[in-house]
Amino acid sequence: MGGCQSHMSTMPFDDVHMYDATLTPPPSAPPPYEINFEANRSSYGQNRFMGTVAAKYLVKQGLPANLLSTSDWTLDRETAHKVAKAIIEWAKERGATMTVHCFQPLGSAGLRLGQTAGVQNAMFNFNKKGELEYVFTGDELIQGESDGSSFHNGGLRATHTAGGYTILDPTSPVFIRGDTVFIPTMFVSWHGIAIDEKTPLLKSMKVLGTQGKRLLSKLGYEVSNIIPNIGLEQEFFLIPREAYYKRPDLQFAGRTIMGRDAARGQELCDHYMAPLNQVALACMQEIMHEGFKMGCPFKTRHREVAPNQYECAPYFGLASTQIDENLVLMQLIDEIPQKHGLVGILHEKPFNHVNGSGKHNNFSLGTPEGVNLMNGPQLTAKSGNADIFPIVISAVVRAMFVHGDLFRMAIASPGNDFRLGACEAPPSIMSTYLGQQLTDYLDEFRKGKRNVVYTPNKVTVDLGIDGVAPVKIPAEDRNRTSPFPYGGHRFEFRAAGSSQNVSMINTVLCTTIAESFQMIADQMDEGKAAADVAAEMLNESWDVIFNGNGYSKEWPIEAERRRLCRIDSGVEACKKLTDKKNKDLFSKMNVMKPDECEARATIMYNHYAGTVEIEAKCMVDMIQQHIIPSATKVNLTSQVTQLTAAVKKLEADLHAMEHKDTSYDKATAARVLRLETMVDIRKICDAVEALVPPSLWTLATYKELLFLDFNHGARAGMTL
Incomplete structure (x- = not known):
């Protein structure tokens, strides 16, 4: 993510302490854990049923080796049976005996262990002779049935209609973890209504392909499909597990709802890309190792800006597949650190006054043959039409301008309310950065200059050092303050x-x-030139292009003048999903029905209010069970009075929130409770922490939570 932020601390010196075994025994150093990736290379990818791994099993069933490269095989029952038999043989060789249709339930972000769900079933049974035999059919591969009663549905089903049906997603490969074959699926109700995250995604991918192919065909470029490719940069914290057990808020809410700044934070920019802490490195090695076995193409690992913050990112891939792999990665981050005496924290803002964590969604459009529609020179060379590239970019710019409210809705979450616009993440103003070269190129295009190949210049940097050749770098710098910058061949x-x-x-x-593509193609049917339609889109959407500093004080004023979408409240952003404009969009594009949009908004409201309810109850417990007893021991009488009154205020506001009439009203009240009442109460708690000696403070401090380099392994005399 990058970007340092300073904070000042008035912490007394005696609170800056290392672990004292007489007070708080630190965790022992775990045994060395080192993985030789090269030695394990032959096993990597073997737990993923695709490509050459799947081919030999498919061929044994009389099927083409490349059968899984398209989804048509799912439509033929006999072929599906043969694929199921191939999976059985593969699974047996890999030691797997269970299967699960894993799906993505609604409202699962935040506190759920892993964000998928499913029931695991044995692949074998006992016949009448008592003999073990494997039973797994094509019908079981393609479809399953489960109880959907305890998942969020936002009113999409009645209490007494509990059926949920899983349907294979052929775009995302089957994989093995442990003794279980995981089959990525969609999840729908008895009426076929999507009650998951994946079904609308696959529908949107389909309409993007349909309208993209249609437009390119009209422009003289025939392709087999248009697909969205993404790469997700996953940020997270790794903290000492023993300290975690002394923080009820981290355990139940995923973030610290109180906690005084340590004397040191990130003000020296000394954490970003620093050498990896060896305990954290061993943990990340195992995470990557487990991912490699399942064919997850993890590429990078490094420290992030905040203490104990890290990042792991993969290669680009198909959107549906990459999302499934990211959910696997998040579950690995939940599970593997405990083996190393650590805890993985995925919350957007677990600690105050240091950077929070994001997940940069790098997005591009391509063809199955490998042509990137956002790579101007490559697209022009393959298509022979230099105008296709600016037309594609114009469609994206128009999407951001017209539907900035939906872009903002899509990133609305309880954790992101603390992070957006805090000089560590882009502001909540929806704009796009294109860089001056591409902006100038599009400006010429919209003014009538046509059939010009976009060829971004590069800058030569010569350091003047003997033996060091001059290097070529992009002419445009990165802009980390934009929510949606063009980064050369992709948007981020x-x-x-x-x-x-x-x-x-x-x-x-x-x-x-897809809607932008459709509009251009429709107007071409009416006799208009595609380039002229795209130029009109640019003229109407030009104000959404901003190449400046999104953190500046002037930008919000300028953005308001441009009438750009700015929604600071995550709750208000969620509400945009129910605007008529947006329900009409999803309906006409056959992605979501109006009631599916309404349901998702309701689920987001409930998720927000439920998250705040947990946080508020944690705060009450921590004040009564930890802060007040500690303050009483050192005779902080006035502070105890303040804390007692704060608990009453918090409980009253929580009660009022819980009794609001609608989900939206509850979420709105929850946001006020969280960002006003709880923030004020936190100040009292943090002030008390500064006055209580470490020997009487019963909660893990930021010093103990955030500085793994100094704390972890202290008992064993290790310096990491």
Whole structure:
């Protein structure tokens, strides 16, 4: 993510302490854990049923080796049976005996262990002779049935209609973890209504492909499909597990709802890309190792800006597949750190006054043959039409301008309310950065200059050092203050939250861009030139292009003048999903019905209010069970009086919130409770922490939570 932020601390010196075994025994150093990736290379990808791994099992069943490269095989029952038999043989060799249709339930972001769901079933049974035999059919592969009664549905089904049906997603490969074969699926009600995150995503991908192919065909470029490719940069924290057990708020709410700043934060910019802490490195090695076995193409690992903050990112891939793999990664981050004496924290803002965590959603459009529609020179060379590139970019710019409210809705989450616009993440003003070269190129295009190949210049940097050759770098610098910058061959939706399932984000991207493609193609049917239509789109949407500093004080004023979408409240952003404009969009593009939009908004309200309810109850418990007893021991009488009154205020506001009439009203009240009442009460708690000696303070401090380099392994005398 990048970007340092200073804070001042008035912490007394005696609170800056290392672990004292007589007070708080630190965790022992875990045994060395080192993975030789090269030695394990032959096993990587073997737990993913695709490509050459799947081919040998498919061929044994008399099927083409490349059968899974398209989804048509799911339509033939006999072929599906043969694929199921191939999966059985593969699973047996890999030691797997269970299957699960894993799906993405609504409202699962934040506190759920893993963001998928499913029931695991044995692949074998006992016959009448008592003999073990494997039973897994094509019908069981393609479809399943489950109880959908305890999942969020936003009113899409009645209490007594509990059926939920899983349907295979052929775009995302089957994989094995442990003894279980995971089959990525959609999840719908008895009426076929989507009660998951994936179904609208796949529908949006379909309409993007349909309208994209249609437009390119009219422009003289025939392609087999247009697909969205994404790469997700996952940020997270790794903290000492023993300290975590001394923080009820982290355990139940995923963030610290109180806690005084340590004497040191990130003001020296000394954490970003620093050498990896060896305990954290061992943990990340195992996370990557487990991912590699399942064929997850993780690429990078490094420290992030805040203490104990890290990032892991993959190669680009198909949106539906990459999202499934990201959910696997998030579950690995939940599970593997405990083996290393750590805890993985995925919340957007777990700690005050240091950077929070995001999940940058890098997005591009391509063809199955490997042509990137956002790579101007490549697209022009393959299509022979230099105007296609500016037409595609114009469609994206128009999508951001017209549907900025949906872009903002897609990143709305309880955690992101603390993060957006805090000089660590882009502001909540929806704009796009294109860089001066591309902006100038599009400006010429909209003014009538046609059939000009976009060829971005590069800058030569010569350091003047003997033996060091001059290097070529992009002419445009990065802009980390824009929520949706063009980064050369891709757009990067930087504002996504770290705990989010990004299916909705990519559903919005695919749907809004598909609508732009459709509009251009429709007007071509009426006799208009595509370039002229795209130029009109640019003229209408030009104000959404902003190449400046999104953190500046002047930008919000300028953005208001441009009438750009700015929604600071996550609750108000959620509400935009129910605007008539947006329900009409999803309906006409056959992505979501109006009642599905309404239901998702309701689920987001309930998720927000429920999250705040947990946080508020944690705060009450921590004040009564930890802060007041500690303050009493050192005779902080006036502070105890303040804290007692604060608990009464918090409980009263929580009661009032819980008794609001609608989900929207509850969420609105919850936001006020969280960002006003609880913030004020936190100040009292943090002030008390400064006055209580460490020996009497019963909660883990930021010093103990955030500085793994100094704390972890202290008992064993390790310096990490």
